[in-house]
Amino acid sequence: MQALPGFREFFPDDCARRNYILETWRAVARRYGFVEYDGPVVESLELYEKKSGGELVGQMFTVGAMAEPGEIKGALRPEMTPTLARMVAARARDFKKPMKWFSMPACYRHERQQRGRLREFYQLNVDIIGEESSAADAELLAVCVDTMREFGFGAGDFVVRISSRAAWQQFFAGAGGKPEDEHELFQIVDKAERAGAEKTHAALEKFGISAEQVLAFMRGREPTPDLAPVVADLQARGLGDFIEVDYAIVRGLAYYTGVVFELFDRAKKERALAGGGRYDRLLALMSDGKVDMPALGFGMGDVVLANLIADTPAAAARRDEWCAAQHACDTYVVIAKEELRPQALALVQRLRDAGQRVDYALTAAKVGKQFQAAEHLGARQAILIGDEWPQVKVKTLATREERLVDAVAL
Numbered sequence: 001m002q003a004l005p006g007f008r009e010f011f012p013d014d015c016a017r018r019n020y021i022l023e024t025w026r027a028v029a030r031r032y033g034f035v036e037y038d039g040p041v042v043e044s045l046e047l048y049e050k051k052s053g054g055e056l057v058g059q060m061f062t063v064g065a066m067a068e069p070g071e072i073k074g075a076l077r078p079e080m081t082p083t084l085a086r087m088v089a090a091r092a093r094d095f096k097k098p099m100k101w102f103s104m105p106a107c108y109r110h111e112r113q114q115r116g117r118l119r120e121f122y123q124l125n126v127d128i129i130g131e132e133s134s135a136a137d138a139e140l141l142a143v144c145v146d147t148m149r150e151f152g153f154g155a156g157d158f159v160v161r162i163s164s165r166a167a168w169q170q171f172f173a174g175a176g177g178k179p180e181d182e183h184e185l186f187q188i189v190d191k192a193e194r195a196g197a198e199k200t201h202a203a204l205e206k207f208g209i210s211a212e213q214v215l216a217f218m219r220g221r222e223p224t225p226d227l228a229p230v231v232a233d234l235q236a237r238g239l240g241d242f243i244e245v246d247y248a249i250v251r252g253l254a255y256y257t258g259v260v261f262e263l264f265d266r267a268k269k270e271r272a273l274a275g276g277g278r279y280d281r282l283l284a285l286m287s288d289g290k291v292d293m294p295a296l297g298f299g300m301g302d303v304v305l306a307n308l309i310a311d312t313p314a315a316a317a318r319r320d321e322w323c324a325a326q327h328a329c330d331t332y333v334v335i336a337k338e339e340l341r342p343q344a345l346a347l348v349q350r351l352r353d354a355g356q357r358v359d360y361a362l363t364a365a366k367v368g369k370q371f372q373a374a375e376h377l378g379a380r381q382a383i384l385i386g387d388e389w390p391q392v393k394v395k396t397l398a399t400r401e402e403r404l405v406d407a408v409a410l
């Protein structure tokens with residue numbers, strides 16, 4: 001039997017590469033002063049139908065058999081933002097603002113499988129709650145850029161394309177669009193790059209907005225007033241080369257309100273690596289107006305990221321170095337005289353207590369076989385317990401150097 005298509009299994013090598021991504025995400029988020037939180041894997045289906053909107057609604061894995069019969073329908077989380085908004089709305093007063101929170105949930109979407117898109121993926125979520133100034137947008141973009149830099153990518157490898165839903169709203173209003181059509185208009189712009197001019201033209205017809213106007217606005221590269229301070233802030237940090245103003249970005253999800261962005265590989269070979277922006281009204285929506293706080297954040301998935309790491313030599317070398325350091329064992333205790341096994345076990349225990357990764361043969365084996373096992377596990381040294389006891393031979397495996405030491409001194 002095989003795993004279901006689109007769901008993941010991680011053999012040890014895959015698991016090391018996955019952990020490399022998760023650990024790097026965590027390290028960078030913490031470097032920026034974000035604290036980690038988590039939420040449930042299953043939420044009510046209604047939460048996503050009401051708050052996520054867009055394509056996600058048709059991509060939900062629903063959970064039929066909930067504990068209480070006849071009640072709420074559950075869904076595996078396709079994203080983290082509605083959960084975060086629900087949690088924050090419930091205890092908003094308990095935390096100092098701005099809140100800087102991150103999480104690395106596994107998420108589930110019933111998508112058509114393709115390169116970079118699976119049905120199960122990990123997603124770094126970095127969010128700032130309770131800060132309306134554009135300094136927060138810039139700080140968020142800086143974490144996003146630095147996360148990529150930490151993996152060994154440079155400005156030639158990726159770019160964050162930033163845009164503004166507020167600017168688009170103004171544009172739609174000026175072009176005669178109605179506020180209630182905004183969501184549909186955003187969906188059309190979101191798809192315009194992939195759909196092409198003709199389809200976009202047809203989709204816009206009923207709104208009385210000309211496709212030429214939309215495409216012209218989309219191609220604009222001058223930052224609108226809400227983007228200008230964000231761009232200036234990032235330039236001041238020396239991160240200007242990693243971002244580009246690009247109004248073709250509007251984001252598919254319903255809740256975004258202001259600055260929005262997506263991160264792509266420069267070669268444009270892959271789907272988006274990350275996406276996010278401001279969602280200033282989601283908390284009020286979640287709490288029926290009781291908690292009204294500005295918020296912003298982004299999600300970065302591990303699937304496209306892993307592809308890009310594999311295809312970028314500098315990034316792949318960094319990953320491999322990290323994974324090699326995760327070898328199973330530092331010290332292998334070789335038991336050359338089986339009657340000394342109790343003493344060997346005591347030594348193994350003592351070294352493990354001291355924090356070393358230690359392994360040994362569970363059953364009697366030839367000395368040569370035990371050394372082979374040590375090499376195979378990537379051990380730095382072997383300790384041979386044999387005729388010299390209570391002295392032991394310590395052998396550095398890379399150089400083959402040996403020295404005799406008192407076992408008690410180890």
Ligand code: HAM
Pocket residue numbers: 078079080081109111116117118119120121123125126127253272273274275276277296297298299300301302303304
């Ligand atoms: P999103 O654009 O739907 O945003 O997803 C963000 C990232 O998650 C994508 O750029 C991609 O890397 C990854 N991703 C999404 N779907 C899949 C999939 N089926 N397979 C692999 N990777 C995938 C959100 O989810 C927002 N909640 C992000 C956010 C956080 N906004 C504010 N805070």
